[in-house]
Amino acid sequence: MTKEKIQYQSTNRLIGQQFVQKISFADALLNGLAEDEGLYMPTHIPLISLSKLETFTKKTSYAAIASYVLGLFLENELPPEKLDQLTRNAYSAALGWQEDVSLPLEQYAHLHYLARMDQGPTASFKDFAARFMAQAMQYFRADNQQLTILVATSGDTGSAVGEAFKGLEGIQVFILYPESEVSPIQKKQLDTIGENVQALCFQGKFDDCQQFVKEAFTDPALKHLNLTSANSINIGRVLPQIVYYLHMYLQVASKIGEEVLFCVPSGNLGNSLGAEIARRMGLPIRKIIIGTNQNKAFPDFLKTGIYQKISPSHPCISNAMNVGNPSNLARYFDLYGGTVDKNGTVHRLPDIKMMQQNLAGYAFSDAQTTQKMKDFYQQYQTIIEPHGAVGVLAAEQYLAEHPEDAAYPMVILETAHPAKFAETVESTLNIQAPHCQALEQSQHRPESSVRLEGDYQAFKDFLLKTTK
Ligand SMILES: *Cc1c(COP(=O)(O)O)cnc(C)c1O
Numbered sequence: 001m002t003k004e005k006i007q008y009q010s011t012n013r014l015i016g017q018q019f020v021q022k023i024s025f026a027d028a029l030l031n032g033l034a035e036d037e038g039l040y041m042p043t044h045i046p047l048i049s050l051s052k053l054e055t056f057t058k059k060t061s062y063a064a065i066a067s068y069v070l071g072l073f074l075e076n077e078l079p080p081e082k083l084d085q086l087t088r089n090a091y092s093a094a095l096g097w098q099e100d101v102s103l104p105l106e107q108y109a110h111l112h113y114l115a116r117m118d119q120g121p122t123a124s125f126k127d128f129a130a131r132f133m134a135q136a137m138q139y140f141r142a143d144n145q146q147l148t149i150l151v152a153t154s155g156d157t158g159s160a161v162g163e164a165f166k167g168l169e170g171i172q173v174f175i176l177y178p179e180s181e182v183s184p185i186q187k188k189q190l191d192t193i194g195e196n197v198q199a200l201c202f203q204g205k206f207d208d209c210q211q212f213v214k215e216a217f218t219d220p221a222l223k224h225l226n227l228t229s230a231n232s233i234n235i236g237r238v239l240p241q242i243v244y245y246l247h248m249y250l251q252v253a254s255k256i257g258e259e260v261l262f263c264v265p266s267g268n269l270g271n272s273l274g275a276e277i278a279r280r281m282g283l284p285i286r287k288i289i290i291g292t293n294q295n296k297a298f299p300d301f302l303k304t305g306i307y308q309k310i311s312p313s314h315p316c317i318s319n320a321m322n323v324g325n326p327s328n329l330a331r332y333f334d335l336y337g338g339t340v341d342k343n344g345t346v347h348r349l350p351d352i353k354m355m356q357q358n359l360a361g362y363a364f365s366d367a368q369t370t371q372k373m374k375d376f377y378q379q380y381q382t383i384i385e386p387h388g389a390v391g392v393l394a395a396e397q398y399l400a401e402h403p404e405d406a407a408y409p410m411v412i413l414e415t416a417h418p419a420k421f422a423e424t425v426e427s428t429l430n431i432q433a434p435h436c437q438a439l440e441q442s443q444h445r446p447e448s449s450v451r452l453e454g455d456y457q458a459f460k461d462f463l464l465k466t467t468k
Contacts, residue, residue, distance in 0.1 A: 014339050152209035178204055254409075260410075261409065265413065298332075318366075332355070
């Protein structure tokens with residue numbers, strides 16, 4: 001039997017009949033969003049056997065794991081040695097990691113680990129995926145083709161993507177962010193990237209920025225710009241996030257085959273989707289625990305089976321998770337046999353029982369978040385920022401409800417460096433926020449951002465004016 005080649009198709013393919021084609025990874029990467037405004041998903045998920053996992057060790061380099069995993073999804077689209085080169089470029093010191101990529105796991109209690117995902121150039125987990133995606137776009141771009149990348153951000157995506165693309169030839173990047181929802185440090189990071197990366201500061205909410213990006217993609221007047229997206233709606237952002245779950249698994253499992261719990265503070269659900277795909281590939285993941293702030297449409301859905309987006313989104317202190325209608329919900333629905341469109345309208349319900357079996361979701365208030373930061377600091381002398389605190393809260397609630405699972409290793413993703421949320425950390429803990437070299441460097445660069453009214457026309461006019 002010949003193995004069916006992996007292709008990419010829209011999560012909306014079962015709604016209408018117009019756009020049912022299957023395309024390559026390269027095309028999905030460059031299109032960003034499917035023509036029917038669905039998100040691309042692989043036609044099937046490749047498997048990794050336990051015996052293959054056993055060939056990796058704690059010492060296997062991150063780039064080597066990345067090359068193997070991504071190779072399964074990119075199949076014959078590029079030569080293996082080229083893929084090796086792209087993953088080495090993405091995950092080596094020369095391109096922005098302080099050393100070769102590292103993902104320190106801090107064990108703070110028996111079987112409890114905090115994954116510090118802040119070692120990249122912008123000190124959030126988003127550096128992992130953004131750097132591979134930038135390398136892949138550079139590689140798959142047709143000769144001399146000018147690309148325009150649009151990215152909406154509520155903080156961390158924009159800087160990670162901007163830094164990943166900075167200096168890449170033939171690619172222009174526009175970062176849209178809501179002025180009132182990013183921290184002063186994040187704003188500085190975004191406004192100072194420079195070169196081919198332009199920050200656009202909007203009077204509006206993150207959801208508006210995300211909507212402008214989606215609108216631009218379907219606007220015929222912008223077709224000549226070869227627009228592509230670098231948000232977590234891009235499949236090129238999702239696949240690299242599978243890799244660190246394998247990497248973390250190898251670090252904490254006492255033997256290959258042991259089940260591990262992962263707890264992921266979530267907004268657009270892109271990070272946790274990496275865990276979900278890793279689980280489907282065969283990584284022994286006992287449960288994926290999703291923590292959110294008051295933007296809790298997904299935890300509520302897991303509980304009730306009824307999806308109701310939150311609009312407008314709530315401005316919480318864990319601001320990278322202020323997402324009222326998570327874009328990767330469409331991918332979760334797809335994996336579980338359902339369909340939901342970009343507006344949050346459910347066309348077909350997924351298998352909710354199966355979802356509840358594999359996933360757990362909990363939501364927390366800002367008051368609970370800061371209290372957990374304090375308690376955690378007192379108990380473990382360990383500083384966590386608001387997103388990580390939501391993760392710790394979710395992990396604790398899960399274990400309170402499932403005491404039998406206390407026997408499994410639990411990895412909580414601390415998705416950003418505490419220095420990124422210095423004001424909250426300092427006012428909550430009454431200490432000085434820890435030092436972060438990568439962030440400090442960006443605070444001394446010249447600014448070049450543009451302020452825009454919160455409407456689509458202003459954005460479109462600016463794009464047309466500056467890309468001529
Ligand atoms: C982006 C981000 C999140 C949310 O990740 P999603 O993939 O959108 O769920 C959580 N924490 C931090 C620090 C982030 O930057």
